[in-house]
Amino acid sequence: MSRLDSFIARMQAQRDCLNFLKPVVEAMPGPIFEVGLGNGRTYDHLRRLFPNRDIYVFERQVAAHPDCIPPDDHLFGGEARQAIPRAAQKLGKNAALIHSDLGTGDHQANMAMGEWLGPALDLLAAPGAYILANQPLEVARWRRLPEPPGVPANRYFLYRVANG
Amino acid sequence: MSRLDSFIARMQAQRDCLNFLKPVVEAMPGPIFEVGLGNGRTYDHLRRLFPNRDIYVFERQVAAHPDCIPPDDHLFGGEARQAIPRAAQKLGKNAALIHSDLGTGDHQANMAMGEWLGPALDLLAAPGAYILANQPLEVARWRRLPEPPGVPANRYFLYRVANG
Numbered sequence: 001m002s003r004l005d006s007f008i009a010r011m012q013a014q015r016d017c018l019n020f021l022k023p024v025v026e027a028m029p030g031p032i033f034e035v036g037l038g039n040g041r042t043y044d045h046l047r048r049l050f051p052n053r054d055i056y057v058f059e060r061q062v063a064a065h066p067d068c069i070p071p072d073d074h075l076f077g078g079e080a081r082q083a084i085p086r087a088a089q090k091l092g093k094n095a096a097l098i099h100s101d102l103g104t105g106d107h108q109a110n111m112a113m114g115e116w117l118g119p120a121l122d123l124l125a126a127p128g129a130y131i132l133a134n135q136p137l138e139v140a141r142w143r144r145l146p147e148p149p150g151v152p153a154n155r156y157f158l159y160r161v162a163n164g
Numbered sequence: 165m166s167r168l169d170s171f172i173a174r175m176q177a178q179r180d181c182l183n184f185l186k187p188v189v190e191a192m193p194g195p196i197f198e199v200g201l202g203n204g205r206t207y208d209h210l211r212r213l214f215p216n217r218d219i220y221v222f223e224r225q226v227a228a229h230p231d232c233i234p235p236d237d238h239l240f241g242g243e244a245r246q247a248i249p250r251a252a253q254k255l256g257k258n259a260a261l262i263h264s265d266l267g268t269g270d271h272q273a274n275m276a277m278g279e280w281l282g283p284a285l286d287l288l289a290a291p292g293a294y295i296l297a298n299q300p301l302e303v304a305r306w307r308r309l310p311e312p313p314g315v316p317a318n319r320y321f322l323y324r325v326a327n328g
Contacts, residue, residue, distance in 0.1 A: 002205070002208045002209035002212045003203075003204065003205040003208040003209070003229070003231075003232060004175070004178070004179055004205040004206055004208060004209035005179065005209070007175065007205050008172065008175045008176055008179060011168070011171065011172045011175065012172055014168070015168055015169065015172060039167075040167065041166070041167040041168040041171050042168055044166045044167040044168060045166035045167070045168035045169070048166045065167070067167075068167060
């Protein structure tokens with residue numbers, strides 16, 4: 001499997017998971033968070049899936065396609081580790097969906113990041129919220145869900161926050 | 165269709181076209197050229213499809229994954245417009261396959277680039293060679309081929325150089 005094959009599979013898994021989550025996220029209130037804007041493709045997908053929902057974005061340094069940059073009041077700049085708790089203080093703990101696609105090709109660095117990222121995202125998440133991440137995250141009140149139909153195992157990691 | 169959908173479709177089209185070309189390119193001698201290394205995913209795909217073939221890469225400024233950087237003697241740096249004729253002078257007109265994925269999101273700029281890119285790539289191409297590009301290119305001795313089965317129209321542009 002080439003890096004091209006692997007990348008296509010990862011992008012498809014991401015999209016399939018987000019599409020799968022659409023009806024369950026629509027059934028609950030609360031904003032959506034995109035952690036890592038990148039080129040803005042996934043942000044564009046999210047805003048088409050959820051056109052009437054607030055979507056907040058964390059991005060250290062915006063370098064997305066000009067059409068895919070969120071409005072200033074929906075963008076949290078700087079390092080995610082500091083920006084996420086800041087956003088939680090401002091917006092409260094009521095996210096319906098959090099999608100996280102941070103990290104580099106460096107497996108060790110990603111694993112180390114997971115240790116603070118899970119608890120940080122938990123500060124934003126409403127009871128019953130969904131978290132979709134490109135890496136495993138461990139939070140006591142989250143339960144891992146099986147991959148949606150057709151999505152290969154362990155490419156994306158889907159969690160649901162305990163209800164109440 | 166979101167930018168994520170469109171991107172996945174484009175990457176799939178690229179891969180499907182390259183896989184489709186494998187047997188016909190294997191049947192003829194000559195090196196392969198990758199115009200625009202980017203993150204190196206397609207280069208990785210090419211070297212797995214054609215493990216015994218010289219693959220030369222044009223890239224203004226290498227920023228690929230460290231595992232996907234070609235050896236120095238297979239890399240032409242600087243602007244493609246100057247680097248392609250330089251390579252042709254050194255290596256001759258014997259490429260079996262040229263894959264070009266240059267350009268930005270700027271449609272006008274890409275169209276302007278096509279005007280010099282086609283003739284420049286033609287300097288490298290052997291009779292009967294295949295050219296796969298992410299934009300239309302017009303060269304008198306090239307004939308456009310239909311998309312391989314399953315590849316949507318006009319995402320990628322496949323050409324064959326006239327034989328002899």
